[in-house]
Amino acid sequence: MGLMEKFFGLSWGIHPEDHKRPAADAATRTMPVPERLFVSLSQHIGAPARPAVLVGQQVKKGDKLADPQGAVSAAIHAPTSGTVTAIGEIPAPHPSGLPVLAITLESDGKDEWAELQGCPDPFALEPAEISRRVAAAGVVGLGGATFPAALKLSLSQKSRVSTLIMNGGECEPYLSCDDRLMRDEAAAIVDGIRLMLHATGASEALVGIEDNKPEAIAAMSEAARPYAEVRIRPVPARYPMGSEKQLILVLTGQEVPADGRPGDVGVVVHNVGTARAVHEAIRHGRPLVSRLVTVNGACVGQPGNIFVPVGALVEEVLAFAGGLKKTPERLIMGGPMMGMSLPHARVPVVKGTSGILALDAAQVADRAQEPCIRCASCVRACPIGLLPLEMARHIQVGDLKGAVGVGLKDCIACGCCAYVCPSHIPLVQYFAHAKGEMAAQERARLRAEATRKLAQARSERLEREAREKAELAARRKAERAAAAAAAASASPAVTEGAQA
Amino acid sequence: MLAAILSLTILGALLGLALGIASRLLHVETPPVQAELEAMLPGTNCGQCGFPGCSGAAAALAEGSAPPTCCPPGGKALAAAIAEKLGLSLDLSSLTDEGPKLATIAEDLCIGCCRCLKSCPTDAILGAPKQIHNILKEACTGCAACVDHCPTEAVVMQPVPVTLQHWVMPKPLAA
Numbered sequence: 001m002g003l004m005e006k007f008f009g010l011s012w013g014i015h016p017e018d019h020k021r022p023a024a025d026a027a028t029r030t031m032p033v034p035e036r037l038f039v040s041l042s043q044h045i046g047a048p049a050r051p052a053v054l055v056g057q058q059v060k061k062g063d064k065l066a067d068p069q070g071a072v073s074a075a076i077h078a079p080t081s082g083t084v085t086a087i088g089e090i091p092a093p094h095p096s097g098l099p100v101l102a103i104t105l106e107s108d109g110k111d112e113w114a115e116l117q118g119c120p121d122p123f124a125l126e127p128a129e130i131s132r133r134v135a136a137a138g139v140v141g142l143g144g145a146t147f148p149a150a151l152k153l154s155l156s157q158k159s160r161v162s163t164l165i166m167n168g169g170e171c172e173p174y175l176s177c178d179d180r181l182m183r184d185e186a187a188a189i190v191d192g193i194r195l196m197l198h199a200t201g202a203s204e205a206l207v208g209i210e211d212n213k214p215e216a217i218a219a220m221s222e223a224a225r226p227y228a229e230v231r232i233r234p235v236p237a238r239y240p241m242g243s244e245k246q247l248i249l250v251l252t253g254q255e256v257p258a259d260g261r262p263g264d265v266g267v268v269v270h271n272v273g274t275a276r277a278v279h280e281a282i283r284h285g286r287p288l289v290s291r292l293v294t295v296n297g298a299c300v301g302q303p304g305n306i307f308v309p310v311g312a313l314v315e316e317v318l319a320f321a322g323g324l325k326k327t328p329e330r331l332i333m334g335g336p337m338m339g340m341s342l343p344h345a346r347v348p349v350v351k352g353t354s355g356i357l358a359l360d361a362a363q364v365a366d367r368a369q370e371p372c373i374r375c376a377s378c379v380r381a382c383p384i385g386l387l388p389l390e391m392a393r394h395i396q397v398g399d400l401k402g403a404v405g406v407g408l409k410d411c412i413a414c415g416c417c418a419y420v421c422p423s424h425i426p427l428v429q430y431f432a433h434a435k436g437e438m439a440a441q442e443r444a445r446l447r448a449e450a451t452r453k454l455a456q457a458r459s460e461r462l463e464r465e466a467r468e469k470a471e472l473a474a475r476r477k478a479e480r481a482a483a484a485a486a487a488a489s490a491s492p493a494v495t496e497g498a499q500a
Numbered sequence: 501m502l503a504a505i506l507s508l509t510i511l512g513a514l515l516g517l518a519l520g521i522a523s524r525l526l527h528v529e530t531p532p533v534q535a536e537l538e539a540m541l542p543g544t545n546c547g548q549c550g551f552p553g554c555s556g557a558a559a560a561l562a563e564g565s566a567p568p569t570c571c572p573p574g575g576k577a578l579a580a581a582i583a584e585k586l587g588l589s590l591d592l593s594s595l596t597d598e599g600p601k602l603a604t605i606a607e608d609l610c611i612g613c614c615r616c617l618k619s620c621p622t623d624a625i626l627g628a629p630k631q632i633h634n635i636l637k638e639a640c641t642g643c644a645a646c647v648d649h650c651p652t653e654a655v656v657m658q659p660v661p662v663t664l665q666h667w668v669m670p671k672p673l674a675a
Contacts, residue, residue: 042664325651369672401584426672436668441577442668445602448530448574451641452543454622462622 013238013316013384014247014416016173016213016337019363023296024176026304028184031320033080036349037105038090038354039065045147046072051103057084060114062287065103068135069352074148074351075138077287078105081112088313093314093333097343105311116285119265120310122199127157130199130282137281138351139288142336143178143242143271143427146352149278156200156268163200165251165262166193166210166270168216169235172335175355177292178272181306182216185225185276188401192275194231195282200268206251207272212237219438235335237336240414244269245350246383259412281485288351295321299358308349315345329356329366337415378417378427384410388417388427390428395434400441403434411435533585534562540581541571544621546643548572558591561586569624571642601657602640609630609654616646616655 027131049066053059059078066076081444083451085106092100112368122130156164157430166189170178182189193205198281207224208218213233224230235250245256247269255264262269280286289310298304301322308317314331318324333353345384357440378388394402408431545553548569551560560566561582567584570588575640583590603624605616610632616634617625624640627633647655660666 045666053638092664094664094667095669098662098664098667100664151560371675395671398580429669429672432669432673440666440668442579444575447638448578448641451622451639454624454639455544457543458623460622 002181010238012234012238012248012385012416013383013414014381014419015237016419018237019174019296020056020176020179020212020220023174023294023303023305024179024213024402026302027321028292028305028307030307031309031317033107033109033111033309034312035107036085036314037082037107038313039076039079039103039105040090040269040348040350041066041076041101041103041313042092042332043076043146043310043350044072044074046070046074046147048101049073049076051101053087053103054083055084058082059084059105060112061291062114064287065105066140072151074140074146075102075151075287076310077134077138078114079289079311080105080107081110081114081358082107088245091343091347093340093347093353094341095343097125097274102311103346110195113286117284121285122195122282125198125282127199127201128154130195133285134278134281136238136322137239137277137285137287139274139277139281140351141271142273142277142291142351144352146350148181149270149274151266152270153196153199156263159263161200161202161263161266161268162204163195163252163267164193164200164205164273165207165247165267165269166207166249166275167221167242167271168207168213169244169247170213171210171237171239172337172339172355173239174296175294175335176296177294177305179213179216179353180294181273181276181292182213185221186216186219187475188279189220189272189275190230191283192224192229192277193486195278196270196275201409203229207232208235208241208247209233210235210237210241210250211256211340239416240383240412243279243383243412243414244387245412257357258407265275278287284480291349291351291353292404293317293349293353295358296355297328297332297358298360298363299324299326301325308353311348311350313345314342314347314349317356318345318358319350324358328388329361330357330359330362332357334361336414337419355403366375367424369425372425373425374424377420377422381416381420383416384412384415388431390435392425392427392430393471395430400434400438403431404438408434408438504608511673523652528607534558536585537561537582539577540574540585542573542578544573544641544642544643546621546641546645548643559612573643574602600640600660601644602637603635603642603644603655604658605633605635606656609652611652615649615651619645619649621645661671 046145047070050066050069053065060081061078063078064075065078068075083106085102090102091097131150131154134153139149140146141149156322156449168178168182173231197205207220217234221232224232233251244262248262249255257264289394290307292305293308295317296307306321331345332339333342334340336357372389382388385435390406391403391408393497411431413428413431414472415428421427522544535627538555541554541557543554549557551557557570569579612632613629614627616630617627622639622641624636625633644657
């Protein structure tokens with residue numbers, strides 16, 4: 001942290017109205033399992049999981065439905081007991097509304113767990129074994145990025161991190177699922193944190209909780225009291241405090257290098273919800289099949305936090321949360337700043353769904369875009385210290401390289417710039433577009449390289465075949481010549497013999 | 501004798517010096533731009549640009565008789581790269597890049613004649629006589645060389661479907 005920040009407080013980020021209460025104070029509810037669940041095979045960063053069940057197969061709750069595929073992937077388990085009725089495409093919870101492969105599970109109404117293998121004394125296990133069990137339970141980062149948790153654990157063990165940072169920031173407005181989880185299940189979270197410390201080999205855990213959640217801070221402090229290695233650290237409420245790099249900066253004073261990872265400064269960041277999922281997976285052997293989802297927004301009948309089985313439709317979750325009071329202007333999965341706008345409500349809840357927001361027109365506040373007046377509000381708001389207005393100017397004219405030159409790759413897409421822009425320019429959408437376009441160009445480049453190799457291999461093959469053919473022809477010719485010569489040399493002998 | 505050796509040596513040294521200076525002063529910068537352009541092009545010699553293969557296209561690009569957008573399989577990305585290499589300004593927004601297309605084989609029409617697979621510059625078509633052929637999507641460059649060889653019109657160029665992994669957020673409309 002810079003000297004200026006020490007004296008004058010944090011200069012980056014924004015302070016939006018948080019809209020977290022009264023939803024955060026409402027008691028947690030559990031949604032009954034709907035008749036049909038649509039379990040997406042792409043619920044994590046990385047390759048989609050590969051189905052491990054057949055249509056018509058009976059499964060128990062917690063049975064594995066799909067295996068991880070490739071280096072970065074996660075297993076997927078049955079959120080309830082029942083029958084697999086289909087494996088096919090359904091609309092993805094994504095702004096594009098494109099299809100995604102999913103397993104349809106028809107509930108038998110019993111919600112019966114499969115035989116689970118818990119562990120009464122997990123601290124006797126090898127760290128690698130904990131990672132293995134976390135992977136087997138299909139745990140992914142529940143803060144929103146859905147990076148496979150086991151992979152992060154084993155990577156941090158290899159890179160020898162010293163500090164485990166637990167992200168309880170939950171800086172997104174409207175969302176309160178982490179807050180609620182810390183209030184209700186502090187003991188489970190602290191146990192999960194200790195298991196993660198054991199798995200990573202880190203010596204201490206810093207739990208960063210924004211100071212607008214006094215109840216969560218109190219509950220977590222109480223639960224962590226017996227364990228000196230788990231320290232609860234309130235942090236100022238400021239968006240995007242829950243961003244990995246910002247939380248590391250505030251808690252340790254270290255800045256993650258531009259193209260680096262938290263491991264480079266000896267820390268690893270996990271979400272508090274992930275800690276609870278790790279606790280469930282190791283202590284009770286329960287895979288990640290449900291999660292706490294904040295249902296909020298002016299259109300929701302009874303806003304609050306609900307335990308939802310993975311694969312339930314957003315429509316059904318909204319119906320359970322008291323239905324819709326009016327037609328929402330916008331449906332959002334995740335938070336209002338970084339979440340995804342949904343095309344409709346018939347998409348399933350996935351492991352990374354932290355919230356479902358049904359916002360009305362006043363909350364959406366869509367305003368017409370105006371030209372940039374170069375006031376540099378976005379520059380002051382950017383938590384990374386980039387120049388959003390310059391980046392957007394480059395992207396507007398299709399100059400992606402120029403945008404990268406002024407730091408596009410360091411953008412964390414937090415949306416602070418677009419939030420503060422007095423001209424309502426959708427800055428962060430420009431950056432999302434540019435990042436997608438860059439990725440597409442990179443894919444095209446790799447593809448062109450691969451096909452060039454193939455074309456070369458083909459021309460080499462054709463040359464080789466021609467050469468072999470010529471050699472064969474030459475050999476045959478030589479053989480024929482030799483045969484003719486032999487015949488010629490034999491025939492004089494015959495004639496000689498005849499003469500004799 | 502000595503005078504002759506000396507005068508010839510001096511003459512040689514002076515002429516050599518003059519040549520050396522001239523080669524420095526009158527040096528003509530010949531950037532190997534054609535070779536660089538050829539390395540950027542797909543290298544499949546598909547002929548869609550109308551030039552004799554990728555080296556022909558590179559030569560035309562280098563002398564300026566071909567536009568940077570001449571390579572259909574390269575698409576927008578290659579056009580931008582070529583324009584940058586040649587120092588041309590290129591308005592990509594006007595380029596209607598209808599997206600890459602890949603060849604597909606209609607299984608009910610394929611008679612297994614093996615004509616298409618011989619024409620493929622990247623060996624992307626799998627097949628054997630009287631067997632239905634198939635195209636390896638990863639290896640197809642979309643050069644359409646195979647389309648004309650098919651006697652039953654079973655080979656069709658189709659746009660690459662947009663998937664969740666390849667979706668790009670549309671650019672916001674400017675104010």
